[in-house]
């Protein structure tokens with residue numbers, strides 16, 4: 220619900236279009252850990268009101284779950300923040316069009332950085348549009364192969380050219396001697 224303002228639910232494809240220095244949106248997840256006693260209560264987190272008994276996953280636990288972990292993705296329009304971001308604008312632009320949560324978490328942003336996100340929040344994302352696991356694919360595989368073949372050709376040439384020059388020199392020498 221929460222339709223009292225213009226916050227929307229986007230797909231990853233919608234968000235991916237906002238990937239330039241003039242229009243830069245990020246998708247970053249939020250984790251909320253709440254005690255069982257809060258079931259049925261409303262909690263407020265980053266401009267979003269969650270009702271704990273509607274969206275929840277029991278935390279993996281040895282015993283019965285005592286906490287809920289709510290994991291949801293939010294969309295941030297950081298266009299106006301690009302110039303002021305202490306980590307620079309390039310990292311933000313290169314984190315567009317995907318789940319940028321790991322990029323964000325890996326930096327170890329401070330709690331004040333996390334609190335700041337609230338002002339850039341523009342909506343939520345339909346988490347089914349986000350690939351669950353991004354497989355690592357080595358970048359520019361075809362180029363890598365091309366490099367290998369050109370390297371091979373260069374090696375052959377490095378061997379053949381001196382042999383040809385030597386052959387030519389010996390040939391000329393024989394020719395000049397005999398004449």
Ligand code: HEM
Pocket residue numbers: 245295297304305306307310311314319322323326327328329330331332333335336339
């Ligand atoms: C709405 C999203 C973001 C906000 C509000 C934000 C805010 C901040 C703030 C306030 C800092 C200063 C250090 C701190 O207080 O932790 C910072 C540093 C930094 N951020 Fe972000 N950031 C965001 C997203 C990202 C993303 C997606 C990346 C991608 C890698 C990133 C990379 C960095 C880097 C590299 C630094 C510099 C760390 C250093 O020099 O120690 N940030 N950010």
